[in-house]
Amino acid sequence: MKLLIGLLLLQFVFEVNAKTSSEVYIKEGTYSPFFRDKNEPDVKVGKFWVDKYPVTNQEFLKFVRLNPEWSRTNRKDIFAGSGYLKHWLSDFVVHSHQLKVPVSNVSWFAARKYCEFYKKRLLTIAEWEYVSDAQNPKALELILKWYGSTDQKLQSVSRGQTNSYGLVGMHGLIWEWVEDFSSAIVSGDSRSSNEANGALFCGSGALKAKDPSQYATFMRFAYRSSLKANSTGLNLGFRCVKDAE
Amino acid sequence: MKTKIIFNILIALLLWNGFAASIANSCEKHNLAVASSQALPGDSVYQLHSSWTDQANATVKFDSLAGKPRIIAMVYTKCKSACPLLVHDIKKTIAKLPKEVSEKIHIDLFSFDSDEENSVSLNEFKSKYELSDNWSIYYGNKSSVSELAAVLGVQYKKLDGGEYVHSNVVYFLNESGEIKGKQEGLGRDNNEFVRNIESSFKKGN
Numbered sequence: 001m002k003l004l005i006g007l008l009l010l011q012f013v014f015e016v017n018a019k020t021s022s023e024v025y026i027k028e029g030t031y032s033p034f035f036r037d038k039n040e041p042d043v044k045v046g047k048f049w050v051d052k053y054p055v056t057n058q059e060f061l062k063f064v065r066l067n068p069e070w071s072r073t074n075r076k077d078i079f080a081g082s083g084y085l086k087h088w089l090s091d092f093v094v095h096s097h098q099l100k101v102p103v104s105n106v107s108w109f110a111a112r113k114y115c116e117f118y119k120k121r122l123l124t125i126a127e128w129e130y131v132s133d134a135q136n137p138k139a140l141e142l143i144l145k146w147y148g149s150t151d152q153k154l155q156s157v158s159r160g161q162t163n164s165y166g167l168v169g170m171h172g173l174i175w176e177w178v179e180d181f182s183s184a185i186v187s188g189d190s191r192s193s194n195e196a197n198g199a200l201f202c203g204s205g206a207l208k209a210k211d212p213s214q215y216a217t218f219m220r221f222a223y224r225s226s227l228k229a230n231s232t233g234l235n236l237g238f239r240c241v242k243d244a245e
Numbered sequence: 246m247k248t249k250i251i252f253n254i255l256i257a258l259l260l261w262n263g264f265a266a267s268i269a270n271s272c273e274k275h276n277l278a279v280a281s282s283q284a285l286p287g288d289s290v291y292q293l294h295s296s297w298t299d300q301a302n303a304t305v306k307f308d309s310l311a312g313k314p315r316i317i318a319m320v321y322t323k324c325k326s327a328c329p330l331l332v333h334d335i336k337k338t339i340a341k342l343p344k345e346v347s348e349k350i351h352i353d354l355f356s357f358d359s360d361e362e363n364s365v366s367l368n369e370f371k372s373k374y375e376l377s378d379n380w381s382i383y384y385g386n387k388s389s390v391s392e393l394a395a396v397l398g399v400q401y402k403k404l405d406g407g408e409y410v411h412s413n414v415v416y417f418l419n420e421s422g423e424i425k426g427k428q429e430g431l432g433r434d435n436n437e438f439v440r441n442i443e444s445s446f447k448k449g450n
Contacts, residue, residue: 076287076288077288078287078288078289078290078292078396079292108395109395179391180402182394182395182398182399183400183401225400228395228398229396229398
């Protein structure tokens with residue numbers, strides 16, 4: 001009995017703790033873009049509060065219950081493709097073992113609405129890349145290992161690695177939506193090569209990678225530019241950010 | 246009494262649109278609006294409810310553009326290279342269409358520039374490129390711009406100095422906001438685009 005009470009108390013303490021530390025404060029900093037368009041400067045990022053973990057199925061379920069227009073049944077093609085939340089059992093039912101797993105199979109619109117609902121927003125590419133600490137050699141090792149792995153089963157958010165900013169699972173768990181994913185114009189729309197720059201883009205310039213060895217970053221940019229706003233993916237989730245006063 | 250008449254008219258309109266009577270009867274006014282937006286096809290861009298301001302400084306809800314076939318594109322008025330060409334391309338497309346088709350189409354341009362656009366810059370653009378009354382041009386906030394671009398699949402990025410890199414695409418939307426034609430790039434052959442617009446009209450839009 002005592003043990004039970006003890007356990008309950010422990011759980012209580014744990015939950016309170018988890019709640020108060022669910023966001024991480026990031027102070028102002030500078031992000032140097034990896035791929036630059038002509039005249040593209042360094043970007044100031046911060047200060048803001050970023051979700052420590054990616055949004056889980058449990059959290060997203062709560063959002064869908066409160067906003068049933070975002071349930072599977074009420075899905076609109078233009079906002080989310082047919083794969084939207086396809087791993088859920090039904091509109092409002094999720095496998096218990098998936099509750100703490102990052103939500104995936106969500107579109108950009110859905111992710112954005114979720115953040116908006118909680119008075120937050122999606123991170124920009126610059127913000128995401130900055131807080132993901134991707135240019136840290138230690139992180140790079142994990143990233144390359146993850147990108148090269150074939151095991152695609154999603155893990156619980158608590159299994160994610162904590163990076164130098166204190167954020168969990170920026171690499172190794174899922175890919176994440178960013179607000180300006182469609183500005184990641186790499187080669188995706190330069191299909192017709194030399195013609196594309198002049199014909200498809202205004203004010204365009206050569207895209208130059210600062211350090212060609214960082215191919216992991218290139219993969220993220222390429223992946224983002226392949227997405228559409230209603231795309232969903234088995235390994236594509238998100239987290240939110242809130243600007244600090 | 247008056248409200249009741251209006252209410253009845255609304256119901257009649259809905260029925261006319263092919264709505265089930267049972268739904269209409271059980272709905273209150275508020276729900277009617279929701280119901281009618283659900284009547285749009287799932288891939289209609291008019292499911293966006295963003296707010297825009299036009300050259301006459303009037304607020305325009307994006308979904309209020311439903312009900313008329315439109316050619317739409319995203320530009321910004323400071324753009325010196327691609328956007329004027331894009332406008333030229335739209336004019337060429339319009340000129341190629343039979344008059345009974347072209348006179349029914351409205352052209353709507355949406356600006357990428359949520360920071361510096363205003364009704365003055367929109368009007369200057371309109372008169373500079375001699376855009377007639379069936380052309381409108383709008384600006385909106387950052388979120389409206391990014392949602393519209395996302396729905397259309399237009400890529401863009403702001404550069405230092407206020408210029409934008411962006412894809413150049415012109416879309417034809419039918420009355421219910423489905424994309425029925427698309428012209429990518431500048432100065433290209435527009436035969437297919439013109440054909441798509443015409444065939445959409447033949448099918449009763």
